[in-house]
Amino acid sequence: MTRRLYFTVDADRDANIPIPGVSAAGSIDRGSGTGPRFTSSERGMSVLADLLDDLGVRGTFFMEGRTAEVTECSVLSGHCIGLHGYDHEDLLGTETGVVPDVREVLRRGYDAVSDALSRPTCFRAPYMTADRSVLEAVRELGITADSSFYTSVGGPTDPYELHGMTEYPVPKTRDSRGKTIAAYLWPMHEGRRVPEDYVRMAEGMTTLVLATHTWHMVETRDGGVMGPGWVRENAERVRDVISGILDLGFEPSVIG
Numbered sequence: 268m269t270r271r272l273y274f275t276v277d278a279d280r281d282a283n284i285p286i287p288g289v290s291a292a293g294s295i296d297r298g299s300g301t302g303p304r305f306t307s308s309e310r311g312m313s314v315l316a317d318l319l320d321d322l323g324v325r326g327t328f329f330m331e332g333r334t335a336e337v338t339e340c341s342v343l344s345g346h347c348i349g350l351h352g353y354d355h356e357d358l359l360g361t362e363t364g365v366v367p368d369v370r371e372v373l374r375r376g377y378d379a380v381s382d383a384l385s386r387p388t389c390f391r392a393p394y395m396t397a398d399r400s401v402l403e404a405v406r407e408l409g410i411t412a413d414s415s416f417y418t419s420v421g422g423p424t425d426p427y428e429l430h431g432m433t434e435y436p437v438p439k440t441r442d443s444r445g446k447t448i449a450a451y452l453w454p455m456h457e458g459r460r461v462p463e464d465y466v467r468m469a470e471g472m473t474t475l476v477l478a479t480h481t482w483h484m485v486e487t488r489d490g491g492v493m494g495p496g497w498v499r500e501n502a503e504r505v506r507d508v509i510s511g512i513l514d515l516g517f518e519p520s521v522i523g
């Protein structure tokens with residue numbers, strides 16, 4: 268059986284945070300408020316595009332509509348393009364207390380991403396929060412592949428059918444110390460995990476959906492914008508994760 272690695276990236280506003288009472292997301296306040304910033308996201312796209320080109324791997328980029336409009340995202344053409352909302356909306360209202368018009372924001376995001384790059388062929392909900400009605404709205408756009416859910420800890424990682432879509436879950440499992448690890452590279456970018464943790468995670472799997480964010484290539488949540496040395500080391504770590512998993516016999520694949 269072919270083992271498949273899906274390297275997925277959320278291309279969204281820098282260090283995004285939900286803002287109570289507002290559907291659209293902001294960015295962490297670094298001294299000039301929580302308005303959305305896109306500089307790190309744009310820089311991260313180039314870092315990832317170079318890295319993936321070098322490895323001969325096509326990625327799956329879940330694009331936020333607004334990010335597609337305001338960044339030079341053409342470096343991602345050639346990769347698989349998905350949708351990630353328009354303004355990184357909290358689609359279920361669980362984080363913000365505001366439920367947006369889901370159909371409207373998804374259509375707006377779809378059109379923005381189509382104009383900037385190409386028609387999205389898959390979907391990931393901002394904050395990984397979706398339900399049946401969200402997936403039905405996504406399907407109305409002609410999209411039939413989704414990656415908005417985690418597996419249970421240690422649960423099956425292969426794609427499955429969910430509300431008329433093919434679902435590619437993001438795995439959660441336990442590391443060698445018994446601690447829960449998700450297939451988001453987030454803690455590694457923040458300096459709290461090492462590439463081997465993710466390679467080891469892949470060992471028992473036939474499908475692995477790995478995930479990160481564009482901005483996280485050049486900015487940490489806790490420490491702000493990275494210096495050039497850390498940007499290089501951070502990219503090397505991502506390379507070590509991907510090549511370590513490919514060395515296990517995985518084939519790089521795209522969602523949708």
Ligand SMILES: [Zn+2]
Nearest residue numbers: 277279393394
């Ligand atoms: Zn996001």
